[in-house]
Amino acid sequence: MEKIDVSGLSCPVPVIRTKKIMDAGAQEIMVTGSSQVSKENISKLAKQQGYQLRMIKDGKNEWEMELKKG
């Protein structure tokens, strides 16, 4: 399981960092972040790249999601 923290990063750095891990072939990724915009954008990316998304924590200022390929 790959882990990445995108808290406090400006748009679109969270998406780029997550995509980099996806492109490296990760099957399972745990992403934590702080803004709603990055949550929305990474959710969109996950869908586009064929990952299943499960929210572990879904606060306004803190969220955590698990992405699984397939």
Add this chain to the structure above:
Amino acid sequence: MERTKWLTLTGGIIIGLIAVVLVKLGNPPNMGFCIACFERDIAGAIGLHRAGIVQYMRPEIIGLVLGAMIIALFNGEFRSRGGSSTFLRFIMGVFMVIGALVFLGCPLRDVLRMAGGDYNAVVGLLGFIVGIVTGVYFLRRGFDLGRSEASPNQLGAFVFPAILVFFLVLLLAGTVFNPEAGGPLFFSTEGPGSMAAPVLISLGAGLLVGIIAQRTRLCLSGGIRDFILIRDNTLLLGFVGIFLGALVLNLAFGFFKPGFADQPVAHSMHIWNFLGLYLVGLTASLLGGCPLRQLILSGEGDMDAASVVIGMIVGAAICHNFMFAASPMGVGTYGQIACVVGIIFMLIVGWVYKEA
């Protein structure tokens, strides 16, 4: 098409319509909204520059920030945060407005100018796109200005909106501190600064657009960036919506005048139209948002974005004091030098700031 895409497109159309209505009610032509021009007018209104024709406390800007703040307070996204290369962002704001005033408009006005038939704006758009492509290159390479942190207290988030409320009170009350010289607020009696829709309508338009832009995450550089980066066209639809909304009303009101020559508050020095918005596109990509988006973020409590906005206001004053700003006559030598210096500075920043 998904719901968010429809909402973004609709939001864009509404913004385009509002922009042209503001022109009909008195704003300068093709300038229903222009974040850079209006911040320049605000710089003049508080006496930071001496260009008499561009001084007005634009209520649209105040409305945009307050609209974003109100909706962010409602939906729980209002949060004091900052600390990501704050001073560097301020300076990047200075250069972003230099690029915009060399072109004569921010990316939002670029779209509105195209919708008014101004072909010079198409040249600007090309520069904007190439600037974003350059920014995306740095982003893919690992560009990063560092993380921002949540503040220990929410007070910081209210400071910037509070300053704007203070300006709004001065505007509405017509306060005069210095009866001889004028001030605290200065007002143009001629030129673009004297052309304005009624105060409350401008304020209301700003509030409404601020709410729409906060909800849809509208960002003109983001639209092109996301399309290049992840083939996502959501924000791009907002861009298209603004164009369509403004185009329809421009045609209806007879404002649509296609061509390069004699366009309002515009010039036809193609190289500088291109490079001006190239600088804006590159800087906006590195900052994570266009001038409009920076205003919206500042309303949500992002103090780094507020620093960019203040950087743009200060930069606009510098533009006029140092003769960097273009006029319908074109761009002067100093403006050309400043624009090139800005591009070189941004290329260096883009190259050296990388994730550890």
